[in-house]
Amino acid sequence: MIVATAVPGKRQLLVEAAAEVFSTHGFTATRVSDIAATAGVGKGTVYEYFASKEELFFAVFEWIDGQIRQQVELTIARPACACDQLRAALAVSAGIVSEHRGLFSMNLDFWAASRGSAFESRFTDACRTLYARYRQLVADVIRRGQAEGDLRGDIDAAGVAALIVSALDGLAVQCWFDDAMDPVAAVDSFATALLGGLCREPR
Amino acid sequence: MIVATAVPGKRQLLVEAAAEVFSTHGFTATRVSDIAATAGVGKGTVYEYFASKEELFFAVFEWIDGQIRQQVELTIARPACACDQLRAALAVSAGIVSEHRGLFSMNLDFWAASRGSAFESRFTDACRTLYARYRQLVADVIRRGQAEGDLRGDIDAAGVAALIVSALDGLAVQCWFDDAMDPVAAVDSFATALLGGLCREPR
Amino acid sequence: MIVATAVPGKRQLLVEAAAEVFSTHGFTATRVSDIAATAGVGKGTVYEYFASKEELFFAVFEWIDGQIRQQVELTIARPACACDQLRAALAVSAGIVSEHRGLFSMNLDFWAASRGSAFESRFTDACRTLYARYRQLVADVIRRGQAEGDLRGDIDAAGVAALIVSALDGLAVQCWFDDAMDPVAAVDSFATALLGGLCREPR
């Protein structure tokens, strides 16, 4: 679960207030004064802790990234065979998307921040690193599975890992646009297909 | 291929100029005057054809959507077994991503336009429809494959279709952040894994 | 006389409106919107012609500098002996100060602009050049007078020129603070003393 810190300092208070307002209205439509009001402080106070609106936005990005990665890593760390780990990683990710549609919509803003904002390169770099890390995480599981004989050895682990990570991001996007989507169920079918093979006859 | 229309009217000229500038600088950082200059017309002329910057942006969205869907539909329409159709659809999509990284980065802006802009609901609705259509397209192939016996019947076609579409979107995101990614190779590995099954022993 | 241009373009209109407002309220206390209102245009229009408040301020500086230098140069250009030229230059300068106390008060702002503003070096450079030019102008007259035998040859022309120019600036400062000062009369006494010598017995 993504939960508020127990005893947040004022900086963290602002990050969480910002997350709330940004995730509701989007980056552009959010005014700094909205965040200040939500946090229950004066407008100037925001600038005591963050040099700019974008700096605060980036802090929100880092906070959310940390929260999510922590859960995924914990899940994958549990000892199990590679198949089960992949399935569990997919399931927990879908669960997060399902529970936090609002927060996940911020992804769209984070991504867009890499397009023409003053922090363009900062967000681009952070996202590149973030995705490289997730791909690595998944690829390692796959390679271990291949080494241990659970998974087919004739498949490029990095390529498949990239697409698994992609699938989860893309799923969150579709869920953002369509409340009716059930990410958990979709991911479950996907895991079954991917692990067992869609084709009746393996190729 | 995504190509300029042969004899564009001035409206189409503006759409294509806008696509170029938007894809280079992002929606927010693009000024209407930039687009006018790129199109070689006066700033006021833009408003003869589009009521607002966002309206023009939406027109770009529709144009690109049309271009891409056309290619995907043509690919899927070719008679083949379901497996080959899926593989071909994945390949052609990856190819488009690969060839048009710039255009694809606009996705990030389109998605973000669903967050707090004046056209919020217009983009949201359009994206919901767009994704529903792609999911349908893929799900139909899967269902046909199941009916014809090429694909396993015990799998939820809709769920898997959702994730396949997701994977392609997510892949484009990662390619935007990381020039070193090769979407075509990654998709190929993914197709092999998905169709044949990652596990050595089918489950 | 310092007069408004006969057919000012909008840029010049703004410069003159700005000169009026700046000279009345000082740089800091002047709001860009005040200038726009005085010029009878919208706030945004100011930014069509000047990139910033300081850029406009600099344009005012250049305009006033041009106006004044023109008069001084015209005066000095009239054929006369060096003594008369110096006397005339002093007189015309005092006359300008006397007639345009308001405009001259802008000097105080121009000078202060060289202290910590974004345009610090631009104003510093411009003032350095401006004063070097005036010193040169006066020094040339003195040297000519020395060559022609009208003025004592044992005196450093550059040093005296610097102080003559200084005296006029300092006089404008005192006039700004004290309406009762009569620059014309003061300069007349000064010219007599300087040219004839304060001491009863020449040294």
Add this chain to the structure above:
Amino acid sequence: MIVATAVPGKRQLLVEAAAEVFSTHGFTATRVSDIAATAGVGKGTVYEYFASKEELFFAVFEWIDGQIRQQVELTIARPACACDQLRAALAVSAGIVSEHRGLFSMNLDFWAASRGSAFESRFTDACRTLYARYRQLVADVIRRGQAEGDLRGDIDAAGVAALIVSALDGLAVQCWFDDAMDPVAAVDSFATALLGGLCREPR
């Protein structure tokens, strides 16, 4: 010399810290917190001693004024003929300018403070008084010289005094803009010219 007080109270400590920061960055660009930091006290402490930034600025003005006037008065107080007193007064003033270019640059800020600041009239009044006093000082020397027969009696003492004082102020301005200027040498030439007469034949 302008030196720090031997055992400064905290108020004086702040005045001197402020003088340092103001003279370095100018009034506008100086933040109260900079002064506090330079003085080694908390920001709030400044307000225990001064009601506002401008009040502190005014205190700096008074402090510097006092320091400088003291030196000039001491110089003039030395018994000598009027000619020598004038020459000495000019020399000592040029010496101060030369040694304290930084401090003197504050003049530009003091003057500008008379333009649109909340303390406008306070600075204006103080400067008017200050200059009246200096003019009086110089005029008295001249009048004494005239009475004693050292100086020509047909010259308006007040007018000449005003320009002598002006010249020193203006000189400081030019020195601020041009490091290459040597105020001491310039003033020496000026003194010679003024006392002995620029013209070969006294008029």
Add this chain to the structure above:
DNA sequence: TATGAATGAGAATTCATTCAT
């Protein structure tokens, strides 16, 4: 129809000042 000069709503940001501790 095409234009681009003019507009002004709107938001980020700064920093002097306050005041609870």
Add this chain to the structure above:
DNA sequence: AATGAATGAATTCTCATTCAT
């Protein structure tokens, strides 16, 4: 007395949009 976290008034500047030509 000393502090510095908190405040919000105030102002610059941007740029989508309008409309007279």
